[in-house]
Amino acid sequence: MPHTPAHGRGESTGIPWQDRGTFARTELVRLGAEFVIVVLGVFLGLQAANWNEERQDRKDEEAILARLQDETATLLGAVREEREYLEANADLMAQARSVIFSQAESRPLTEAECRAVAGSHVYRREADQLPILEEMLATGRFDRVQDEAIKSQLRSYIIFRDRQRGNHEERTNELFRLYSRHPEAIRIALVPREEDANPDFGFMTDDETKWTPQCDVARMCSNQQFLNELFDNMGRRNHVLMGYDEREAILTELQERLEEVLGS
Secondary structure (H helix, E strand, C coil): CCCCCCCCCCCCCCCCHHHHHHHHHHHHHHHHHHHHHHHHHHHHHHHHHHHHHHHHHHHHHHHHHHHHHHHHHHHHHHHHHHHHHHHHHHHHHHHHHHHHCCCCCCCCCCHHHHHHHHCCCCCCCCCCCCHHHHHHHHHCCHHHCCCHHHHHHHHHHHHHHHHHHHHHHHHCCCCCCHHHHCCCCEEEEEEECCCCCCCCCCCCCCCCEEEEEEECHHHHHCCHHHHHHHHHHHHHHHHHHHHHHHHHHHHHHHHHHHHHHHCC
């Protein structure tokens, strides 16, 4: 049999020893290229996920700002309507005050003035809800809004709103319901219904009669406790109106900034 020369160590691959270095370098380049491809693929995948998440965040932000704009406009309208009613009531109180506190010539109070005095203890909580703001806080999406001016205005509104809610609790803690505490000065009477636009006092309706307060100015003027309690009620009402001034200013500023950002 012919003699087959034994291969030297490392020659079983069929690669001459003088080419082994080139082969090793080629393998390293191939492995390095595969590694780079894998890393690049992972990076691009993560980047695509980040881009998609960012796109969804911006889409969500647009929806948040659109709702915020609508709800701010709605709330601002309600605040202005409530403020208009309170200012009209405050004007009636001012007219009655000059008579009751002897700053003007004594005269009977008009029905509207008497109703304002009799209802001077009523302090309903102001409209203050922005539902989208509550959702943002509950779901941790407050920072989804990128505009720092809007975020600052929302923080200011939250602080103001919470303070006003506390003020409302304090205002209603001890009410002076004057017609109950001083029935000799304010008498609630059932009288024949006339054609007028005034709602029934106490919101009790009847086709032929209505409930209405009847004020005795002389008894009011001679009762210092009544005067003190009326003064307290008027002070609380004025404090409510001051809150409306600040609330409207904050909401108006927020609305203007939203219009700037949304271009509407």
